Amino acid sequence: MNLEGRIDYLKFYQKHIQKGKISGENLVGLCPFHEDTKPSFGANIKTGVYNCLACGEKGNAITFLAKLYRIDNKEAYRLLLQEEGLYEENHQGRKDANNHRNRFINTTDNKESNHSTRKPSDSEGSKHNNQKNNIQDTKTPEYMTTKATTKKEVPKYIVEDYCKEKRLPEDFIRSLGIRDGKTGITIPYKDEAGKILSNRQRYHRDSPTRFSWARGSKINLYGLWQIEKIKSIGRVILVEGESDCHTLWHHGIEEILGVPGATTFHGDWVEMLEGLDVYIHHEGDMGGDTFFNKISKTLKERNFKARIYKIQCSSLGVKDPSDLHIKDPNTFKENWQRVMAEAEEIFLINLQEEEENLIPNAPVKLRQPTGWRITEGGVEMINAKTRLPYLVCRTPILISRRIKALGMEEEKVEIAFFRDKKWHFVREQRSTIFQARTIIKLADVGVTVTSENAKFLVRFLENLEAENFDIIETLQSVNQLGWHGENFLPGREGELVLDMEHGERRWVEAYSKRGELKDWIKMMKPLRQNTIFRFILASSFAAPLLKLLNHRIFFVHNWGDSRGGKTAALKAALSVWGNPEELMTSFNATNVGLERLASFFNDLPLGIDERQVAGGKQEYIETLVYMLSMGYSKVRGTKTGGLENQKSWRSIVLTTGEEPLTTMGSQTGVHTRALEIHGSPFEREEEARSMHNFITMNYGVTGPFFIEKLMEDMKPHELQDRHKEIQETLMGINENHKKIGSHVSSVAVVILADELMNKWLFLEKENISIAMGNEILSNLEDMMHTDIVERAYEFIQGWLISNIEQFRGNPRRESYGVMEDNRFYVFPQILQEALDKQGYSYKKIIQGLGDRGYIDITYEKSGKKRQTVVKKIEGKACRMVSFDLSGIEDLEETPPFKAVTL
Structure with missing residues (x-):
């Protein structure tokens, strides 16, 4: 067949191109092969050759259809003939197609294109295929399978196969206009006058595409050519798909219309059903629910007045009329009468508009949006x-x-x-x-x-x-754990959900549960005989109490030699709330990172392991202590020019290391914020090893239980009163030792938590919580040792005595100053270097020494106070810092240590 002059390319491309306009000999419009917003596609209306200036696609009418529908060129040529009314379904037509397609095709690409986004409509066949193959990431387009699939994978499906499958006479099926296609059967949809509206293809059950529609099809009800007969009967039975229609028609039941898909029933079709009683067939599964709900909802929306019934074949052990026929054709009519007799009348006025389970096992039920x-x-x-x-x-x-x-x-x-x-x-x-x-x-x-x-x-x-x-x-x-009004995460979430950025999900997932509460209690109970372990464990439970007590943040730092079980004890403490392997962090982190963790953990303990990884960065450690103790983040700007939301927290920071957090030169504030506990939390190494293994399988169950009991049994004022009582008891026990008030208060919080643990978890008869806390407190520094000025003065005294030769005028030694009796006159720059090496602030220490009378001060004529005195050395006057150490002679010498045998 010679196609030259026989195809109207203008009409052809106008059917496929949006916003097409004539420009000379070309039709210009939006390209169908990419997301086109400005017309970039042009097709010559004389030759049929096209080209897209944006994506580069080009070819002729055949390659256009091949790329558009993802079919091979042979099938595209056949489709072109069909669209133009030039194709004849006979041997000569097929021969013409084969003879002329190669002459008509140029060298355009014959491979499968990925531009089409079409998909077959739903049906009983496609549902079966989805259930069989589950969900695939790629599906064959609705129009036809690819060349490779057709020839190698999918068997051809003909009318004879369909009739055998449904146990229906072939001559009856062919009388309905159903015929063999290239790879499947063609089922014509006709209007009331019997004119074909569209053709639907049905393929082999092993095909990835069970159904497709021919180009230009308009979906409608199946069986409309019998609508007048149906109206004379006065009722209509709506079934899903065509095969149930074929079965019922075969048995002489004519008042049938098929709906091509579970969700395709359209409001415009309701008008054709006016005056008819409607029987909706329900297939007894989730798809049946969707089918029934869709039709019922549409009828209700269109204010349908006639009676509505629901019928089912499930009571007879089958899904639909087709299966009922296949099961036993001889008893079908009798059984169908039973189905109709059991019809359930549905009243639309009482029909609740229910959400649809759009996808089997979907996490939420929603209504299908129109369109x-x-x-x-x-x-x-x-x-x-x-x-x-x-x-x-x-x-x-x-x-x-x-x-x-x-x-x-x-x-x-x-x-x-x-x-x-x-x-x-x-x-x-x-x-x-x-x-x-x-x-x-x-x-x-x-x-x-x-x-x-x-x-x-x-x-x-x-x-x-x-x-x-x-x-x-x-x-x-x-976006924070801990207290939120009357709710607490984890353990008492209420209606709250935790929302974190994707990169922080690991911390959310770490707060999970594993194991049994009784097993956790059994493991921890004997280990609490060790005071250090007991205190660290109780500190984890104490963290949520800080907000209720309006108590400030503090550190609990366990330090000592390696292999002492410090990390195992920290993991035990964190296992109260979640998976300690994921919750624990280290000192090898930035301040910003630790700040964000503290913000997320909020009212829960923050565990930081291995202080020694920070090395000699004492300034970093002290900055970290101050930063975390403040309880709120820095004010930071955003990229858009605004300010980030400032985060806050109130928690106990549990740390470990082989070295203390503080040094001799540490600021007083660092000492007062940290409870530094030296020693091993385990009596034996094997206990620590057992703990490492145990907490991998048991975590996150105790904390939520503790919170529930706390909310049920205690009021905030009761906790506050008991905390005050514990503080007074500790102060009474240590009245001769001048313990730091912040240390006493912090230890009292942990004692309170330990008492609650005994009451709800460990059920100890004897309350030894105060004895535990006091033992910890007695080993902490007193006020004198944490006062930075006092510590600096003690250092200076030792430094002066150890360097006494530098004050005696020895020409072989560097001079640090002069000494007269027990008074040392020190060059300020020498003293500053000594203090700087120890991490002391020279200005702060000198000011403090002067205020406390540890150095001589002078006043200038203007009244200005100076922490130095004028001293002449070899006839030259200079300013020096003056220390009077005569009081050292009054100190009693400590007696020699004598070993005592127990």
Whole structure:
């Protein structure tokens, strides 16, 4: 067949190109092969050759159809003849097609294109195929299988095969106009006058595509050519698909119409059913629910007046009429009468509008938005004219929840999507989800969204939310653990959910549960005989008490030789709340990183292991202590010019190391904030090894239990009163030792926690909590030793005596000053160097020494106070720092140490 002059290329391309306009000899419009916003596609209306200036696609009418429908060139040539009315279904037509296609095709690419986004509509066959093959990331387009699939993978399906499958006479089926196609059978849909509206293809059950529609099809009810006969009967039975229609018609039951898909029933079809009693067949499964609910909802929306019934074959042990016939054709009519007799009348006025389970095992039930369909195969957009589905996104995706930040206006959307045979969840800002430019971010977590389909996916999610705005759950979210009003995370979450950035999910997942409470108690109880272990463990329970007591943050630092079990004890303490392997961090971290962790843990303990990894960075350690003890983050700016939300926390910081946190030169504030405990928390090394193994299988069960008991049995004022009583007891026991008030208060908090643990967990008869706390307190520094000025003065005294030769005028030694009797006159710069080496602030120490009378001070004529005196050395006057050490002679010498045998 010579095609030259026989094809109207203008008419041909106008059917496929949007916004087409004539420009000379070309039709210019939007390219169908990429996301085209400005017309870049041009087709010559005389030769049929096309070219896209944007994406580079080019070819002729045959390659155009091949790329558009993802078919081979042979099939595209045949389709071109069909569209132009030039194809004849006979041997000569096939011969013409084969003879002329190669002459007509140039060297354009014959491979499968990935531009098409079409997908077959739902049916009983496609549902069966999805159940059989689960969800695939790629599916064959609705129009036909690829060349490779047709020849190598999918058997040809003919009318004879269909009749054998359904046990129906072939002549009867062919009388309905059903005929053999290339790879499947063609089922014509006709209107009331018997004119063909569209053709639907049915393929072999092993085909990845069970059904497809011919180009230009307009979906409608199947069996409309019998509508007048149906009206004369006065009732209509609606079934899903064509095969049930064939079965019932074969048995002389004519009042049947088929709905091509569980969700395709359209409101415009209701008018044809006016005056008829409607019987809706329910297949007894989830798909049947969708089919029944869709029709019922549509009838209700269109204010349908006639009577409605629901019928089912499930009481007879089969799914649908076709299966009932296959089971026993001879008793079909009798059984069908039973089905009709058991019809249940449905009253639309009482019909509750229920959400649909759009996808089997979906985490949320939602209503299907108008113009869209979501299945296991992805998200489809329904063409308003043809009512055919177009695949928009191959990933099934739903809106599961709206997440609103507690006390703020900020809102996120939680998306659920199905990938790799399981549901995944991700939360993003609304501004990310509902913009085509930013929704592509979801591609990073597995959603098949690209720049090509982004705007369609945004439109779908927008419609999905609008359709289900009243039923999508809205939850309050927080981004910190611990107390939030009357709620506490973990353990007493209430209606709150934890919302963290994707990169911080590991910390959220660490607060999980494993093992049994009784096993945890059994393991920990005997180890509490060790005072250090007991105190560290109680400190973990004490962390949530700080807010209730309005107590400040403090450190509990266990230090000593390696292999003492310090890390094992820290893990035991963190196992109260979650997986210690994930919760514990180290000193090998930035201040910003530790600040964010403290903010997230909030009212729960922060565990930092291995102080020694910080090496000699004492300034870093002290800065860290001050930073974490403040309880709030630095004020930081954002990239957009605003300020970040300032974070806060109130917790106990549990640390370990081979060295103390403080040194002789540490500021007083560091000493007062840290309870530094020296020694091993285990009596034997094997206990520590056993603890490492135990907590990998037992964690996260005790803390939530403790919080529940705390909320049920205690009031804040009761805790505050008991804490005050414990402090007074400790002060009474240590009245001769001038213990630091902050240390006493902090130890009292841990004692209170230990008492509650005894009451609810360990059930000890004897309360030894105060004895434990006092033992810890007695080994902490007293006020004198933590006063930085006193410690500096003690250092200076030792430094002066140890360097006494530098004050005697020895010409062989560097001079540090002069000594007269017990008074030392020191060059200020020499003293400053000595203090700097020890980490003391010279200015601060000199000021403090002067205020306490440890050095001589002078006043200038102007009244200005000076911490130095004028001293002449070899006739030259200079300013020096004057120390009077005569009082040292009054100190009693400590007697020699004598070993005592116990």
